[in-house]
Amino acid sequence: MIPTLSIPSLVQKTGPLTEQLLLKPKTFGLGALPIAMIPDSTTNMVCGYCSTGCGLKIHIKDGQAINLTPTVDYPVNLGMACPKGWEALRVLQSEDRATMPLVRNRDDGSLREAPWSEAVKLFCDRFKDIQANHGNDSVAFISTGQIPTEEMVFLGSLAKFGMGMLHGDGNTRQCMATSVVAYKQSFGFDAPPFTYSDLEQSDALVFIGANPCIGHPILWQRVLRNKNNPALIVADPRKTETAMAATEHLAMKPKSDMSLLYGLAKVLIDLGAVDSQFVQNHTDGFEAFRNHVQNFSVLRVCDETGISAEQLTRVAQIIANSKRTSFWWTMGVNQSYQGVRTAQAIINLALMTGNIGKPGTGANSITGQCNAMGSRLFSNTTNLLGHHDFTNSMHREKVASVLDIPVERIPTQNSWAYDQIISGIESGKIRGLWVIATNTAHSWIQSTRARELLSKLDFLVVQDMYTTTQTAQLADLVLPAAGWGEKEGTFINSERRIGVIKRVSKAPGQALADFSIFRLIADAWGCGDLFSKWKKAEDVFQTMKELSRDQPCDISGIKDYSMLDQHGGIQWPWSLEDSQRDVAPQQERRLFADGHFFHSDGRAKFIFAEPQSMPEPVCSEFPFVLLTGRGSVSQWHTETRTSKSPVLRSLYPAEPYVEIHPADAIRLTIQAGQQVIVRSRRGASVVRAAVTSTVQMGQLFMPMHDAKTNLLTLEHVDPYSRQPSYKDCSVDIQSWKQNG
Numbered sequence: 001m002i003p004t005l006s007i008p009s010l011v012q013k014t015g016p017l018t019e020q021l022l023l024k025p026k027t028f029g030l031g032a033l034p035i036a037m038i039p040d041s042t043t044n045m046v047c048g049y050c051s052t053g054c055g056l057k058i059h060i061k062d063g064q065a066i067n068l069t070p071t072v073d074y075p076v077n078l079g080m081a082c083p084k085g086w087e088a089l090r091v092l093q094s095e096d097r098a099t100m101p102l103v104r105n106r107d108d109g110s111l112r113e114a115p116w117s118e119a120v121k122l123f124c125d126r127f128k129d130i131q132a133n134h135g136n137d138s139v140a141f142i143s144t145g146q147i148p149t150e151e152m153v154f155l156g157s158l159a160k161f162g163m164g165m166l167h168g169d170g171n172t173r174q175c176m177a178t179s180v181v182a183y184k185q186s187f188g189f190d191a192p193p194f195t196y197s198d199l200e201q202s203d204a205l206v207f208i209g210a211n212p213c214i215g216h217p218i219l220w221q222r223v224l225r226n227k228n229n230p231a232l233i234v235a236d237p238r239k240t241e242t243a244m245a246a247t248e249h250l251a252m253k254p255k256s257d258m259s260l261l262y263g264l265a266k267v268l269i270d271l272g273a274v275d276s277q278f279v280q281n282h283t284d285g286f287e288a289f290r291n292h293v294q295n296f297s298v299l300r301v302c303d304e305t306g307i308s309a310e311q312l313t314r315v316a317q318i319i320a321n322s323k324r325t326s327f328w329w330t331m332g333v334n335q336s337y338q339g340v341r342t343a344q345a346i347i348n349l350a351l352m353t354g355n356i357g358k359p360g361t362g363a364n365s366i367t368g369q370c371n372a373m374g375s376r377l378f379s380n381t382t383n384l385l386g387h388h389d390f391t392n393s394m395h396r397e398k399v400a401s402v403l404d405i406p407v408e409r410i411p412t413q414n415s416w417a418y419d420q421i422i423s424g425i426e427s428g429k430i431r432g433l434w435v436i437a438t439n440t441a442h443s444w445i446q447s448t449r450a451r452e453l454l455s456k457l458d459f460l461v462v463q464d465m466y467t468t469t470q471t472a473q474l475a476d477l478v479l480p481a482a483g484w485g486e487k488e489g490t491f492i493n494s495e496r497r498i499g500v501i502k503r504v505s506k507a508p509g510q511a512l513a514d515f516s517i518f519r520l521i522a523d524a525w526g527c528g529d530l531f532s533k534w535k536k537a538e539d540v541f542q543t544m545k546e547l548s549r550d551q552p553c554d555i556s557g558i559k560d561y562s563m564l565d566q567h568g569g570i571q572w573p574w575s576l577e578d579s580q581r582d583v584a585p586q587q588e589r590r591l592f593a594d595g596h597f598f599h600s601d602g603r604a605k606f607i608f609a610e611p612q613s614m615p616e617p618v619c620s621e622f623p624f625v626l627l628t629g630r631g632s633v634s635q636w637h638t639e640t641r642t643s644k645s646p647v648l649r650s651l652y653p654a655e656p657y658v659e660i661h662p663a664d665a666i667r668l669t670i671q672a673g674q675q676v677i678v679r680s681r682r683g684a685s686v687v688r689a690a691v692t693s694t695v696q697m698g699q700l701f702m703p704m705h706d707a708k709t710n711l712l713t714l715e716h717v718d719p720y721s722r723q724p725s726y727k728d729c730s731v732d733i734q735s736w737k738q739n740g
């Protein structure tokens, strides 16, 4: 039996929601935000798009968020913001905001508005029914890196400890699972070691598969502030905006990164550039690694990568002669069928040259979403809360004790990864799916298959700000969620900095903070008592502190949100012992300054493997390699938000496009701007041709933001991280006119 919904108590706790729940559905314009939440003033919070985690000052008048400016003294962005940040408030106002729960009519397939009480009852009835007939693990969830950590904790706890789910993953699997595994295996913990000031302190910066000019524009500004006149080495098949500014652009063949990095390691060894003392005192496995890279002769590396011997040697000499070299990577490495070993090839370079734990150094993964790092530690998906292990009984006992729940509620095995959940739908094992703040039907690799499988589910719930996403369009139930600026919590950025977001704007209609939706569901499901101490986001934050105790990510010394505000965010770790020892946390802190890593022996590991060839090589029918990536600084992922801003919309091309090299365009009589059809074994997309030498001959590039791109990609994953490999399928391109 479903208990009575506790909407009155929720309203009581959240105050202004009383009015919200009684209001008719309505979308508010920016100039008509209705209630006074904060007196006329400004308040600081972090941006809700990317993992840079810029500070934004929100200007409030008559209780309305009316404008924003970048926070000048925030240690991340120092008064700068990219176009997405400047437009962050604007995109909250949109005709397609979800303002009421929507239920799919079984007779005609249309969506109708429903009260929250009906929606939550339907949610519980359907999922319980599926679980009763097919087992608890027949229902799963897909979460996101876009909600605050506190909401991730609540969702992961509710789904696994309350509702009995076994499987749940995040869209973070698509962007940084590779880095998580690489760090864990090499360092003993998922520990990005850097702080952003390292960008300003290096003598040489090496970017591998990264385009910070548009992917992380504020970090690029930090590079430009570097006063050392640094060498800038960019390894990327494509001549990206960052590559155009490089001292050395290593335009290697797609997916030849491992050969390139091992080749660099061999030349560095030959040059005598190994920091023997560091290697001896703080690492493990270097001799085996040295033997491994002996197989990567200059001749072999040049053949496999297309890089000249002169350039390979020149780049190795730059690294050898630099006092401080930092290595940075993003999706060009992570989104690969051999991503983990590629990331570790980068880590190996930093370890062998002693470029770690010192200013201007590091093997540094820059992550993607605003709270991907929160997901890595606290989403209860891949890891048990607080980066613990589901299969470790002591960890389960600790988490049960902190949450004050029976330990039997905690699964003793790991969840399936995203791709396994998708395949589980195909096999009939997964029959109900709850998707929160992500757009699987657009963003999942080989999206045609993903859409077909989502359509086969017995019950699909989408919890989102917008009703028009490709995934919401397939849902049986849409739960309207508040977005950034309409709720509270914390994000963790790429350099491990925890920053606060605040409620400065009212969610439209009856949309609720995800936190409040989880509360409604928990009470309706009958497990609300398990989480009764979480009345607001900051209560969960206090639990997070206890969960993190004695872990490398210990944050038990952070008192509360106001302390985070006061210090411009605080990087983890900051333990209770730290807080008792020091007056205040330093604003810039990096890991491994003492050479001690998180493995039980304190040593970092050299891990390596033989490079693998692309699983779908080019052939006579599909003679091009399709590369994908970010299109512009004004677009974010599937554009559910950025497409709502006229300003952002004016800053990128009106139609989707494919980049093709001029020589290939001439050979195929393709004119710039004309329509072309790009075909793979999985589908075809008609887009505009952008004729440009940014891509090499035999390669094409399509931005990931349009749904047409993932119609083409091939679903394959890294075996260790199960992160999809988005950047290496084979395709054909022809003039669309010829095909009529």
Ligand code: SF4
Residues within 6 Å of the ligand: 047, 048, 049, 050, 051, 052, 053, 054, 077, 080, 081, 082, 083, 084, 085, 086, 216, 217, 218
């Ligand atoms: S760089 Fe990222 S965090 Fe900074 S303003 Fe732009 S989107 Fe926001």
